[in-house]
Amino acid sequence: MSLPSLRPDLARYAREIADIARAAGLDFFETRFEMVDFDTMQEIAAYGGFPQRYPHWRFGMEYEKLRKQHVYGLGKIYEMVINNDPCYAYLVNDNSTVDQKLVMAHVYAHCDFFKNNYWFSKTNRKMMDEMANHATRIRRHIDRYGSDRVERFIDTCVSIDNLIDPHAPFMQRTPPREEERRGVSPEREVEQDIVRYKSKPYLESWINPPAETSKQREALLAERERKKHKLPPQPMRDVLQFFMENAPLEDWEADILSMIREEAYYYAPQGQTKIMNEGWATFWHSRLMTTRILQDDEIITYADHHSGTVHMPPGQLNPYKIGVELFRDIEDRWNKGRFGKEYDECKSMEEKRKWDKKLGLGMEKVFEVRRIYNDVTFIDEFLTPEFVDRFRMYHYRFDPSTRRMVVVNRDFDKIKAQMLFMLTNHAQPYLYVLDGNYANRGELYLGHKHHGVDLDIKYAVETLKNVQRLWRRPVHLQALINDEMVLFSYDGEQSQQQKLHGDMPPPAHAV
Template identity: 25%
Template sequence: MEPAELRDATNMTAADNAGPTLEDELDATLPPGPSMAPTEETRLSEYSREIEQLTHVAEGFGLSFHPISFRRASRDNLSLVASFGLPNRFSHWYFGGIYKNLKIQQDEQLFSILELVLNTNPVYAFLLDTNTHLENLVVIAHVLGHVDFFKNNCWYTRSDQNMLNKCELHSRTLRHLGDKFGKEKVDAVIAAALTVCGSVNSFEQNPHFKRERLLYFLNEQLDKRARKVRRSDPAWTDTYLASRILGMICEETEYFDLIGRTQIINEGWASFIEFKVLEKFLDPSQWLAFSLLFSKRPPPYLIGFTLFDSIFKQRGWDGVLQVRRSYEDIAFVDQFLTQELSRRLDLFMLDKESGEKDYDARKVKERIIEEKLFKGEPQVRVTDFNPDTLAVTLKHSDEERTLDKKRCELFLKEVHLLWPNEITLLDNENIYRINQRGFSLERK
């Protein structure tokens, strides 16, 4: 059973306060961040006419939207949202590192994030406060594409568009847990939970396959253990913390995983809509400047745009609207990336040693799909679980490639923090094991 204090923490509303913490005290000295509440300073009121006109053009193409709240945001605030994922997500050193690097890169003007849009309802779109008039028109049109995608894509309709509030709740709960059990301990469990997040797949519906993924397996088993272990048991705190924290992080990770698994189609659609809307809106000199901006887009944007443009030429608006409704990256690339488009996009497989390029679209497609499936990370499956001893066996089944040994040790130590029972990782001829006696490596 949950202790009263913690149950209260999870039932908090946004107006509640978990009590003064170090962070609360620091708050008074820190500059404000991107608030959800509009102010005169952050409202894009001078663009209201343009927003209305651009929306009207987009609706004419058959698009529909959730309510959108456009906000002006500073570079630091955009870096914060980009590094955390959501503006009010819990604070952790891992995000701090990303935030720091992002700020440095932006300060050195290596690049600049022009906008960020959140998959919530209502949608919040943050536009960089130093954008030019044209850049703001471009990103408003781009945001319209995203919001239509959020509302109408079948995978997104299943996503949790209340995640902004949930993140706030998670964040407060984690701070409360930190106050109760010690911030270092909670931070360590968060780091361990984030470490196993690579095994997430928000598209996986089959319960059997889902259980083979470490994140879901641990989430399920920790939940069961937390219910079984009595509060008087010395293991209660660790089990409870691991279960609560992993549960929250699992929920957030699924939300972000969806964004990763639809990036090409989502960005492609937003770029396509932006292009089509601005085609009708900009004057020739603005169009020329826009074309230059457009050509510098990162690869997912260009691949997605090119595929949508090709579908549009063959099937018109009905065709592209249908594709944006039903597809995600893997099906989108698999079905629409032809040899001709691959060549036009100048995509190839590059042999790093010889420098040879292979323009075979089939191989390119396979690699993109593989990246989308596994995010370029090694995949391990839970292949065995002993309910009596609670021992777990993981297996890495790629026979051609072996895992980095040092990484295996560090990884298992993190997993062991969440699941303090014997864990075995099989990697071809290597058997990594961690238990109460420590870490060991054997060879078959």
């Protein structure tokens, strides 16, 4: 798509603000601003930030939402920035110059975050090209197999695109294959696992009777033999990958599934760092704007828009607001030395209030935080009782008697636990493939790891149908519902659910 180039004055501001941001310590990819009208902006936003996506109705749905939001004056999109090298950012052409400056400062901080935060380190930095390639590949499949067929398959894949393992890029989940484990034979390994008690050589055969050790040896070898044929070798969270390796997919289907999986992994860190990412960008735009960039006559418009960004309606948490305040809090605490054993153990509130060791470590600390934390660890580490108190945060729950959400308490531990729960796995349930050959019938067995909240039954039943569409053999889902283990099944024609009981064959693994 050809876009008009940036107005000369804005290009100058972009250069100036980049210099200011760099001087303040931000480190970002080359950033390219593009000027678009609001309609194009909505299109790009609906496409998840990219100018090229494959055809699918859900982008149209997103577009309609954004349009209505705009038409009814409920908010408009000021900025859009893509994690890519170079970073692409969009400016809306009818915004005032102050807004454009604010967006630029905000964008540079986002780029800095993309480039330096560890959770983004494994993302594809050429995603702009990759997305365009995906679009081309899917269009080609559409030409060959028909749009209806391809669209239905995409629907099926999108329905389970949250079944990925966001931590997988950072670690080796499966142990290396047999032949890759050089040197150690399975027999040798088993020898190490046999329980032997310490003994003098002449007592050996009494303390560790050979009959007992050989029994153990056989049991261990048999166990290994069984495991070898287990599919998957251990419970697997990346259900999409399991399908790519094991489901009977046609080539074009596997290709589409791989693209959707790739995109899901690309977006995962953005879900993992929502509070931090927006907090960081807000932290920097407010600092740079108010100290270096703004002209006198721009302050009112700036303040108006900034306050809109960080406004927090009752009953909701605005990630911009929580994030920016936590970063400011961290800076302040590390500047004044309000951390560590000595501070934590200080009993005098008066002393704590006046605590200032003039350490000046604040800036260093916020940069460290932006490098290694994600939302979960960020809240876990830096949400303090003082902070909760200062922002009058509370914990609310569903009250069965009034059938409404009501404020339950202002207890720090509860609030923190609740926030962490909402952030963990970005509020998605944990599901695992437990068996790919259940009851030796080639059926798929999924399990939900219960963390205190049940799955939504209606959704689970419908989603399971999509799982079956990919697996083609019957599929099962084990989940704890109202304190009872339930097995949901779908065989391609009928859905059923039953309580789990002892007579059923167990899956290869347990959650």
